[in-house]
Amino acid sequence: MANIRCLISLAAQNNWKLFQLDINNAFLHGTLHEEVYMKIPEGVSAPAGHVCRLKKSLYGLKQAPRQWFARLVEELQFQGFSQSKNDYSLFLKKDADDIVLVAVYVDDIIITRSNEQSISDLKTHLHKIFSIKDLGELNYFLGIEVCKCDNGYVLTQNKFTKELLQDCEFDLSKPASAPFPSVLKLYSDQGDLYDNPALYRCYVGKLNFLTNTRPDLAFVVQSLSQFMHSPRLPHVHSLHHTLRYVASTVGQGILLQATDQLTLRAFCDSDWAACPFTRKSVTGYVLLLGNSPISWKSKKQSTTSKSSAEAEYRAMSHASGEVDWLVRLLTEMGLFDLKPVKLYCDSQSAIHIAKNPVFHERTKHIEVDCHFTRDKVLEGLIELCYLPTGQQLADVFTKQLPVSQQQDLLYKLGMFFSPLPSLRGVLEHIA
Incomplete structure (x- = not known):
């Protein structure tokens, strides 16, 4: 994610547009180098005791993601791109004072460049080779909403947050002004064991995904993650407090600005x-x-x-x-x-x-x-x-800092606070 944030921040600084592509049936484009066999599919007539030998990869094969990425790398290098040595999912093409940046996550691709004609040429070539779905300007990537504003891009996870709160089994009607209870120490051996540890792990995992655009949750997730193996009631109470804080700050994100x-x-x-x-x-x-x-x-x-x-x-x-x-x-x-x-x-x-x-x-x-x-x-x-x-x-x-001090530091960190209705209105909208 640091790579993606760097890419978007650079685009904001240079006032470049960000474009997104999706590859249709990406894993079917991979070429197998090993001998892989599978059972005869239903509806296909074949002699008894025979199996199929695959010539290309299929969904479900362990080799499929690796072979698809190798195929994409080969095609991008053929177009003059070089693979970054610092992040293998980043590809660069430099021409004089111009540079094209391509970030890849499985079959989702982000492209940015000052010269949009070069981006169009790349889209045309990739569509000819792989069949792509042109999603236009970047607005939603890996569960993150990307919104263009006057001085940059705002990254939020509103949709994911609302889905998290909609399925939440805790009472979120009481707002919380801080992500963690103040002056709290969590112990691994104090309190009764929680009877549903899978639910605890599920919510902590979702909160961990929210830290991609919510730096204010990083310390909380680090603390709660230490008790995933055997959560106790004090840990669940702290998790409940964090979820109430998330419910009252649905619109928060980060601003990547020029x-x-x-x-x-x-x-x-x-x-x-x-x-x-x-x-x-x-x-x-x-x-x-x-x-x-x-x-x-x-x-x-x-x-x-x-x-x-x-x-x-x-x-x-x-x-x-x-x-x-x-x-x-x-x-x-x-x-x-x-x-x-x-x-x-x-x-x-x-x-x-x-x-x-x-x-x-x-x-x-x-x-x-x-x-x-x-x-x-x-x-x-x-x-x-x-x-x-x-x-x-x-x-x-x-x-965990006092609320006023934390809010001040979060503003300086570049967090974005969107105006939202009251917590009750948010919860009614989710329901």
Whole structure:
């Protein structure tokens, strides 16, 4: 999804149009390289004991998706496209000052370019080879609504959210102003076991899909996902609270907009020893292209940190890895002069550790991979900057904040808040 958000953000910046294609019967176009046999279909006469040998792929074969993608790659390369080394689902074709970008997900394709005639030529060729369905300008992709506005594109999941709420078995009549109850600690061994764990897993999985356009749900999903194997009643109560929050914020999404100066910025943070059971910390980071959020994550760290500075240093390492990948991806897309990327952290100690190449008692136990940040600073890829905690955008990915502070940070993150009727009106409309 970071690749898709980068593509849409780039189109918004350059005022390019986005087009969408769908391949008819995509898996039937794959060519098999193995010998695959199947039973004689009903209605086909054949000698007893005989089977069919497939010459081309069919739906249901394990090889079908792989062979279809290989066939599509072959055809795009024949048209002069090169496959990205940073994301194999992205294809690029550069001509002088022009560039064509093609993003592929199975049989759904997004195309953008400044020269629309080249897009028409590509559509004509693909239709001749595969038979395509031209869906026009991009408006719905992978369950995400893409709406063109004056200064960019708005990404929401209204349809999916309404379907989620319509099938919800919880009472959602009482609105919630925050995604998580304040001052809440969830334990894996406290409370009675929930009698329907499959339902809990279903809702958490759907909320996880919503995080593609809802950064405000990332920390919640990270927290609730830790108890998928054996949910208890306190976990279900927290899930219920989150669903009430989703019901009262149906129209939220992200705005990918054009800016005067297109720069890449990163924010990282951690909540030290946040897990009350394992005492592991939570890492959170977000990357903004201009003012548009293109990548974010909330994740519990795999090891226990001995200090808050170490936890922040580990969070910095995760963010640095994402910065390294995105800079290479965006450079392929035609964006240059992104270095050095400013990485904002609210821990002076962690910044000093990253800048100081001297090992001492407080850092010798830290794994070598965490010093990845130090290497990137020396390479000139990253510039470490201090930011006060109150202005740290990544704070929303590590803990539940007061409502006013969270709303302020979400606005700065580039979230879109559409005007909606009252919660009762939304629920009546869904019903």
